Structures are given as structure tokens and as C-alpha cells.
Amino acid sequence: MNYKILIILPFLFFMFNVSAQVVGPENGKLMIVGGGSANSLIEKFVELAGGEQAKIVVIPTAGNSDEFPEDWKFSKMIKNFGAAKVSVIHTRDPKIADTKQFVKPIKEASGIWFTGGRQWKLVDAYMNTRVVDECQKVLERGGIIGGSSAGATIQGSYLARGDTKDNTIMMGDHEIGFGFIKNVAIDQHLLARNRQFDMFEILKEKPELLGIGLDESTAIIVEKDTFEVIGKSYVALYDGNFWRRDNNPVIPEMPSFYLLKDGDKYDLKNRKIIEE
Numbered sequence: 001m002n003y004k005i006l007i008i009l010p011f012l013f014f015m016f017n018v019s020a021q022v023v024g025p026e027n028g029k030l031m032i033v034g035g036g037s038a039n040s041l042i043e044k045f046v047e048l049a050g051g052e053q054a055k056i057v058v059i060p061t062a063g064n065s066d067e068f069p070e071d072w073k074f075s076k077m078i079k080n081f082g083a084a085k086v087s088v089i090h091t092r093d094p095k096i097a098d099t100k101q102f103v104k105p106i107k108e109a110s111g112i113w114f115t116g117g118r119q120w121k122l123v124d125a126y127m128n129t130r131v132v133d134e135c136q137k138v139l140e141r142g143g144i145i146g147g148s149s150a151g152a153t154i155q156g157s158y159l160a161r162g163d164t165k166d167n168t169i170m171m172g173d174h175e176i177g178f179g180f181i182k183n184v185a186i187d188q189h190l191l192a193r194n195r196q197f198d199m200f201e202i203l204k205e206k207p208e209l210l211g212i213g214l215d216e217s218t219a220i221i222v223e224k225d226t227f228e229v230i231g232k233s234y235v236a237l238y239d240g241n242f243w244r245r246d247n248n249p250v251i252p253e254m255p256s257f258y259l260l261k262d263g264d265k266y267d268l269k270n271r272k273i274i275e276e
């Protein structure tokens with residue numbers, strides 16, 4: 001047995017994970033919204049889903065209600081923005097979620113929208129079911145997946161604030177998201193709820209992750225391995241670096257983050273600002 005190999009393998013494993021590449025969808029797009037008032041962002045989502053030809057499925061399962069009718073106010077709003085068809089699907093039973101009948105609307109969809117609430121409820125209902133599989137297929141055929149608040153966090157591979165007891169617990173009893181974007185932890189309501197330092201708790205234990213924090217009324221649109229910020233406020237990047245808009249070099253003395261605003265673009269693969 002080659003003991004040198006045994007010694008170096010754990011080191012290589014660590015290095016691989018620390019530099020783990022963020023991977024966005026090869027096809028299609030993601031819209032990840034930080035919560036709050038987001039009507040203009042949802043209007044943009046409908047446009048990206050096909051506008052007047054858009055067939056959108058709303059999944060409100062992160063919420064507390066047991067029933068969400070087809071004429072629910074949120075689905076009405078999406079229809080008012082011009083979508084051709086809006087369907088609402090909801091269950092808390094993963095056995096139902098794993099049936100062909102339940103996912104039939106997703107098979108026809110050009111866009112999926114996950115609403116806010118508690119992200120672990122989406123995991124309990126849909127993880128390892130046809131729902132997540134069919135959502136991936138929406139992306140594969142060039143569609144878009146969007147979501148706000150809990151519907152933002154669920155799109156990452158690591159599930160921040162996924163504890164069933166309290167949403168202030170960053171690393172809880174649910175830690176795996178749907179992974180539409182890989183090697184990422186996503187937080188929301190960032191500045192509005194003074195959460196901008198909370199991400200460091202996750203990154204201390206999982207330094208290989210890229211942390212993304214979105215304030216309210218603000219989103220990123222992810223396509224392949226880049227994203228662009230849209231909206232009224234800011235997106236925080238926790239990538240181990242620091243960036244200033246005036247290009248003056250800064251070496252932070254402690255773990256830090258930096259803020260991007262509407263129009264800014266980011267290279268997820270290389271973890272750096274795209275400066276044009």
C-alpha cells in the first residue's frame with residue numbers, strides 16, 4: 001500500500017472542496033429574489049418565461065395554508081402580467097408529489113415560481129420526488145425557475161435557515177436545498193432584517209460554499225455561470241474576497257463581504273466581478 005497516497009488524498013479532497021465550482025444551469029435561467037415587494041421583478045419573470053406564451057406553475061408550499069386555490073391572489077397577479085396560463089400545485093405529501101398526475105402541469109411549464117414561507121416545508125414535500133426532477137427538465141428545455149424569500153433559498157444546494165424550530169438558525173435540521181445552483185448558500189431579506197453577518201456562521205463550517213445574500217425587492221438572474229443583479233437594493237457576495245467600486249485595493253482584516261447593485265454582473269465560475 002502506498003502510504004504517501006493515503007496521506008495526500010485528504011489534502012486533495014480538502015483543496016477540491018474549498019475551491020468547489022459554483023455551477024448555474026446549463027440551460028434556462030434562475031431568478032432568485034430576496035423577498036419583500038417584488039411586483040416589477042415578477043413582471044420580469046413572466047417576460048423571461050415567455051410573456052404572452054408563458055405557462056407558469058406556482059408552488060406555494062413554503063407557506064402555512066393547507067389550500068391554495070387556482071384563483072389565489074398571487075397567481076392572479078402573474079396572470080395580470082400577461083402569462084398565457086397559470087397553474088397552482090400544492091401538497092405536503094411526498095407520495096402525492098411523486099405521482100405523474102401531480103407533476104403534469106410542470107411538464108408543460110415554461111416557468112416555475114416558488115413563493116415565500118419556510119423553505120424546509122418545500123424539502124419535506126418535494127425532495128427526491130418527480131417535482132424536483134421535472135423542475136430540472138424545465139431548465140433543460142430553456143425555461144426559468146424563480147422564487148422569493150424561501151423560494152430563493154431553496155434554489156441553492158445548501159439550505160440556509162432550514163431549521164424547523166426557528167428561522168434564525170442558519171444551520172438547522174434541513175441543510176440540503178434543491179441545488180438548481182450548486183455550491184451555494186442563499187440568504188434573503190438581508191439588509192431589511194439586519195442579516196448581513198449571519199452567512200459567516202455557515203461559511204466557517206463550509207468554506208467551500210459561495211454565500212449570496214439578497215435584500216428585499218432585489219434579485220439575481222442566473223444563466224450558466226454568471227448572474228446579473230436587478231432591483232432596488234443590494235446583493236451581498238461572500239466569496240473570501242473584497243471589492244470596491246473605485247478599484248482601490250483593500251485587504252480586509254476580518255471575514256468580509258461586498259455589495260452589488262442593479263446592473264452589476266458576477267462570474268460564478270471564477271468568483272469575481274465582471275467589470276465592463
